[in-house]
Amino acid sequence: MALDPLEIAIVVGAIAIFLVWGPAKIPELARSLGRARGEFSKAQKESTSSLEEPKPKEEKADDELILVAQSLGISTEGKTKAQLAKEIIDKKSG
Numbered sequence: 001m002a003l004d005p006l007e008i009a010i011v012v013g014a015i016a017i018f019l020v021w022g023p024a025k026i027p028e029l030a031r032s033l034g035r036a037r038g039e040f041s042k043a044q045k046e047s048t049s050s051l052e053e054p055k056p057k058e059e060k061a062d063d064e065l066i067l068v069a070q071s072l073g074i075s076t077e078g079k080t081k082a083q084l085a086k087e088i089i090d091k092k093s094g
Contacts, residue, residue, distance in 0.1 A: 065088075066084070069084045
């Protein structure tokens with residue numbers, strides 16, 4: 001029953017960890033690895049979900065700005081948000 005080189009490396013690595021850190025540190029090391037893996041997967045999920053989901057708050061604000069401008073009789077075509085906001089303020093104050 002011969003062992004593959006990978007199996008030998010795993011056994012030697014486990015013995016080295018046991019000898020270097022002792023039996024009391026092994027559970028702590030395993031917890032640290034588990035937490036690191038959890039943080040990595042959490043960050044990965046957040047980054048992929050933020051790329052896929054549109055930001056409805058920004059779209060909603062844009063829609064409200066356009067509706068207010070149109071209700072005041074301001075043409076909205078080809079204008080930026082800043083231009084629309086300035087024209088709304090000018091119309092309301094003037």
